[in-house]
Amino acid sequence: MEFTMDRDRDRIGRDSMDEATEEEVYSTALRLADRESFLVVKIREAIARIEKGEIDECEECAEPIGFKRLLARPVTTLCFECKSAREQVEADERPE
Secondary structure: OHHHHHHHHHOOOOOHHHHHHHHHHHHHHHHHHHHHHHHHHHHHHHHHHHHHOOOOEOOOOOOEOOHHHHHHOOOOOOOHHHHHHHHHHHHHHOOO
């Protein structure tokens, strides 16, 4: 609440370009914070899978994910084939 009040107080006497820039910076900061929070959860889940010995197991087909894929994306839970299939379904469901 204090941050919002400070932002509102600082806006007095500023032009619309300053306000638009500030809003964009604020919006970007919020998106980055959300993304970082999401990634922290994914990292904790990956650590739990490592502790259980399940880090290399695809959550959909139970086949090995593969070292190269895990090296490229350590928080992944899907093998290449399952991820590709999921992306294709998502692409097919998108409105044109």
